[in-house]
Amino acid sequence: MGTLNFVVLIPFLAAMLIPLFYKKGTRLHIGLLPMIVAVSLFSYLLFYIPQIANGKTFLHTISWIPSYGINFTAYLDGLSLILALLITGIGTLVILYSIYYLSENEQLGHFYTYLMLFMGAMLGVVLSDNMMVLYVFWELTSISSFLLIAFWYQRKRSREGAQKSLLITVSGGFGMLIGFLMIYTMTGTLSVREVIQIMPEMTGHGLFVPAMLLVLFGAFTKSAQFPFHIWLPDAMEAPTPVSAYLHSATMVKAGIYLVARFTPVFGGEGIWFWIVTGVGLFTLFWGSFQAVRQTDLKALLAFSTISQLGMIMSMFGMGSVALHFGYSTESVFYSQATFAALFHLVNHSTFKGALFMAVGIVDHEVGTRDIRRLGGLATIMPITFTVSLIGSFSMAGLPPFNGFLSKEMFFQAAVDITELGVFHMDTIGNLIPIVAWVASIFTFVYSMIIVFQTFLGPYKEERLERPANEGPGGMLISPVILAGLVVLIFLMPNMLGNYIIRPAVESVFPTLVTEMNLGVEISAWHGLNTALWMTIGVIVLGILLYSFPRAWRWIYAIFPIGWSLNTLYNFTLEQSVKSSRKFTNSYMTGLLRHYLMYIYLFFILLVAGAFALTGSYDFTISGNAEISIFEWIIALTLIIAAISILFAKSRLTAILLNSVLGYGVALLFVIFRAPDLALTQMVIETVTTVLFLVAYYFLPEWKKENESRRINLSKLLISIGFGASFTAVALAVQNNRLFDRISTYFENSYELAGGRNIVNTILSDFRGFDTMLEVVVLLIAGIGVYSIIKLKAGNRGDKFENQ
Amino acid sequence: METLMIILTGVLVTIATYLVLSKSVIRVILGTAVYSHAAHLLIITMGGLKKGNVPILGDDDVSTFVDPLPQALILTSIVISFAVTALVLVLAYRAYQTLGTDNMEELRGRKYE
Numbered sequence: 001m002g003t004l005n006f007v008v009l010i011p012f013l014a015a016m017l018i019p020l021f022y023k024k025g026t027r028l029h030i031g032l033l034p035m036i037v038a039v040s041l042f043s044y045l046l047f048y049i050p051q052i053a054n055g056k057t058f059l060h061t062i063s064w065i066p067s068y069g070i071n072f073t074a075y076l077d078g079l080s081l082i083l084a085l086l087i088t089g090i091g092t093l094v095i096l097y098s099i100y101y102l103s104e105n106e107q108l109g110h111f112y113t114y115l116m117l118f119m120g121a122m123l124g125v126v127l128s129d130n131m132m133v134l135y136v137f138w139e140l141t142s143i144s145s146f147l148l149i150a151f152w153y154q155r156k157r158s159r160e161g162a163q164k165s166l167l168i169t170v171s172g173g174f175g176m177l178i179g180f181l182m183i184y185t186m187t188g189t190l191s192v193r194e195v196i197q198i199m200p201e202m203t204g205h206g207l208f209v210p211a212m213l214l215v216l217f218g219a220f221t222k223s224a225q226f227p228f229h230i231w232l233p234d235a236m237e238a239p240t241p242v243s244a245y246l247h248s249a250t251m252v253k254a255g256i257y258l259v260a261r262f263t264p265v266f267g268g269e270g271i272w273f274w275i276v277t278g279v280g281l282f283t284l285f286w287g288s289f290q291a292v293r294q295t296d297l298k299a300l301l302a303f304s305t306i307s308q309l310g311m312i313m314s315m316f317g318m319g320s321v322a323l324h325f326g327y328s329t330e331s332v333f334y335s336q337a338t339f340a341a342l343f344h345l346v347n348h349s350t351f352k353g354a355l356f357m358a359v360g361i362v363d364h365e366v367g368t369r370d371i372r373r374l375g376g377l378a379t380i381m382p383i384t385f386t387v388s389l390i391g392s393f394s395m396a397g398l399p400p401f402n403g404f405l406s407k408e409m410f411f412q413a414a415v416d417i418t419e420l421g422v423f424h425m426d427t428i429g430n431l432i433p434i435v436a437w438v439a440s441i442f443t444f445v446y447s448m449i450i451v452f453q454t455f456l457g458p459y460k461e462e463r464l465e466r467p468a469n470e471g472p473g474g475m476l477i478s479p480v481i482l483a484g485l486v487v488l489i490f491l492m493p494n495m496l497g498n499y500i501i502r503p504a505v506e507s508v509f510p511t512l513v514t515e516m517n518l519g520v521e522i523s524a525w526h527g528l529n530t531a532l533w534m535t536i537g538v539i540v541l542g543i544l545l546y547s548f549p550r551a552w553r554w555i556y557a558i559f560p561i562g563w564s565l566n567t568l569y570n571f572t573l574e575q576s577v578k579s580s581r582k583f584t585n586s587y588m589t590g591l592l593r594h595y596l597m598y599i600y601l602f603f604i605l606l607v608a609g610a611f612a613l614t615g616s617y618d619f620t621i622s623g624n625a626e627i628s629i630f631e632w633i634i635a636l637t638l639i640i641a642a643i644s645i646l647f648a649k650s651r652l653t654a655i656l657l658n659s660v661l662g663y664g665v666a667l668l669f670v671i672f673r674a675p676d677l678a679l680t681q682m683v684i685e686t687v688t689t690v691l692f693l694v695a696y697y698f699l700p701e702w703k704k705e706n707e708s709r710r711i712n713l714s715k716l717l718i719s720i721g722f723g724a725s726f727t728a729v730a731l732a733v734q735n736n737r738l739f740d741r742i743s744t745y746f747e748n749s750y751e752l753a754g755g756r757n758i759v760n761t762i763l764s765d766f767r768g769f770d771t772m773l774e775v776v777v778l779l780i781a782g783i784g785v786y787s788i789i790k791l792k793a794g795n796r797g798d799k800f801e802n803q
Numbered sequence: 804m805e806t807l808m809i810i811l812t813g814v815l816v817t818i819a820t821y822l823v824l825s826k827s828v829i830r831v832i833l834g835t836a837v838y839s840h841a842a843h844l845l846i847i848t849m850g851g852l853k854k855g856n857v858p859i860l861g862d863d864d865v866s867t868f869v870d871p872l873p874q875a876l877i878l879t880s881i882v883i884s885f886a887v888t889a890l891v892l893v894l895a896y897r898a899y900q901t902l903g904t905d906n907m908e909e910l911r912g913r914k915y916e
Contacts, residue, residue: 680878691892719824
């Protein structure tokens with residue numbers, strides 16, 4: 001029960017156990033544990049191949065948050081099987097390689113923990129059927145990748161690369177999450193399988209296109225498509241096993257997987273076709289174009305990865321048109337592009353993994369990966385040379401390696417797509433094979449650079465850090481196995497095609513499965529067709545370009561170095577920090593007055609705005625009590641006294657004027673039938689006046705405020721505005737009683753509380769809590785006053801600062 | 804009467820706001836004192852004015868009283884505002900003693916000088 005879910009959970013379990021074993025200090029290498037995990041998962045998954053090839057799928061659900069429809073559902077079909085096999089298979093080889101690659105002095109416990117975390121997260125991404133769970137694992141891959149890139153966290157460049165990749169992939173992840181939520185809004189389910197059933201009816205929905213764009217945004221950032229590819233070259237600061245595993249074989253394929261998985265959801269629409277194909281093709285071209293100018297082998301491989309991912313992406317785009325037609329002979333014709341994409345996905349993982357490992361060996365043995373310092377290693381490192389040769393030639397698309405087959409199919413698909421009758425294909429569609437062809441020429445050139453400039457030519461020992469030697473046997477096992485696979489797949493492509501790729505194509509086109517066989521018979525020799533002529537052209541032109549670099553290298557000078565997306569990224573990052581700091585400093589002045597002004601202005605705008613917008617201003621004076629002459633006099637006195645405070649020359653005048661206000665208020669309380677209030681007010685006002693006098697005796701003299709006219713004017717305007725809006729609110733509410741007052745209840749105070757003074761019974765009986773806490777306030781204030789005066793902290797703070 | 808009272812509180816609020824926006828601590832504290840006067844007046848005004856007797860049950864049979872609830876609220880408020888004013892005054896005194904200034908602009912710290 002739920003065995004499939006354990007495939008995802010076991011790596012996490014291993015990640016928890018690794019530190020435990022690492023601390024024990026056993027003599028066995030700590031890498032053995034993850035290795036065993038990866039091998040057993042791989043072999044376990046192998047057993048599914050025959051059943052999957054027969055069209056079966058597997059589904060296991062573990063309930064997680066059922067009330068929200070979020071369950072940990074593991075779903076295995078052809079597409080997830082391919083990815084899961086790549087993850088565990090290449091994972092095994094990478095762990096084996098890293099056991100020999102990393103020195104015992106490194107923090108291996110951390111390394112393998114992160115790696116296992118990543119493996120589990122990646123398996124979670126490809127095996128999850130629930131979109132929310134998929135998203136959780138998706139972010140986990142971002143985080144574990146971040147940790148692995150910054151494995152050598154002492155280096156600045158590692159930290160920067162990790163930060164960049166995290167920022168880009170996580171923002172893509174957020175976009176994707178929003179896209180998922182939109183899909184949920186449209187379909188009401190979080191299960192991808194159910195979404196595929198419902199979605200074709202939703203193409204007219206307003207959220208359809210935004211959801212599509214956001215999901216693609218997530219996929220493109222993860223798979224390093226243009227213009228989000230810039231994190232991948234910087235991620236090369238990671239240890240080489242990480243680069244080989246994450247940044248060529250697995251994590252960057254998560255975006256590809258997402259596009260493949262959501263092709264039946266969104267595919268068949270022109271916008272999906274053009275975005276996926278267009279971005280893929282441009283990335284293919286741009287990556288290969290940029291790869292040629294790199295001098296660092298890993299950077300070169302990074303750009304080549306970007307380029308190859310673009311190629312796979314574009315093929316998925318071309319394949320998606322098969323959904324447009326429903327079932328017909330034409331749809332078979334176009335679904336072959338998807339077959340080619342999945343085929344190349346596998347091929348790319350094999351040869352790129354091998355190449356990264358070979359580069360790692362070179363770096364490990366001679367201490368540099370700068371191609372200007374390398375050369376003539378072929379006789380010294382024959383095995384590494386052979387592996388690189390196989391990998392590069394396969395990448396360039398030469399026989400007898402698997403890259404040749406996938407490139408042929410790619411060209412075939414690009415030519416076929418021009419015959420498509422829809423989506424404006426007759427005009428700009430013709431560009432597709434041309435771009436693909438040009439990009440392949442560059443691919444050929446940089447593939448040649450990897451092999452020939454590293455391994456042929458003169459041996460420059462004086463420029464190397466260590467004299468070259470063949471790498472240790474253990475390190476060579478994994479690249480040799482991968483290179484062997486490269487040749488094996490070329491020799492027996494249909495084995496892979498029938499058992500693994502065909503079921504995967506079927507899961508990309510679930511609607512077409514029942515109608516026909518989507519498999520493609522791959523053969524190395526089709527006869528002399530267009531695709532083969534294109535390959536011959538690539539080889540001829542590629543050799544010419546490689547031989548005469550001076551003749552065409554000037555095109556790189558057209559774009560100045562500064563004009564890169566990296567510059568834009570750095571500029572944005574710098575500016576956002578700088579401008580937010582500037583913005584904060586501009587209004588956080590530290591001056592009380594400014595903060596008060598913001599508060600007042602906000603209040604004024606809110607109140608005035610509310611009155612202006614709602615038009616609810618209602619002002620009546622009908623219920624007013626009449627005013628006697630005596631009250632007029634008091635009110636006018638108070639107004640005059642208040643205004644005079646502003647013009648007071650000395651602090652004594654100001655304090656006395658304030659007392660006038662206080663006693664005036666007490667008088668008003670008398671008139672308003674509030675004897676207790678009048679009493680309290682009188683006493684308190686007296687004490688306050690005394691307090692003011694005492695305190696002001698110790699404070700400096702009341703000076704005239706020498707402030708600019710502008711400040712005085714703004715103070716005046718704000719005060720008047722605030723006072724006016726305050727008055728407006730008070731006037732508006734004064735006669736709008738919604739309910740009767742509740743005070744009739746308190747008039748029973750004698751029956752209920754045994755007191756005749758209603759105010760006092762309220763204070764001590766009905767609402768005694770208020771009074772209790774008010775007493776506490778007074779107490780705290782008293783303690784505060786006492787401690788402020790008595791306790792001297794002294795100048796200790798200064799002393800510490802001066803030390 | 805209510806309208807007059809509201810206008811009076813409006814004037815008090817305006818004055819208090821102007822004082823609070825000042826540079827010297829003394830004026831700011833005085834401003835808060837004026838604010839509390841305005842608030843108390845407003846509360847009692849909102850309860851309705853003069854339409855009834857003093858809220859004390861006497862022997863004479865009077866059926867209407869002014870609203871006692873706002874009065875209780877104000878009584879609480881007066882005490883609290885007194886406590887706060889006292890504390891703030893002492894704080895100003897102590898700040899002046901330690902720092903030698905009552906100017907808000909100088910009180911904002913070294914970072915802005």
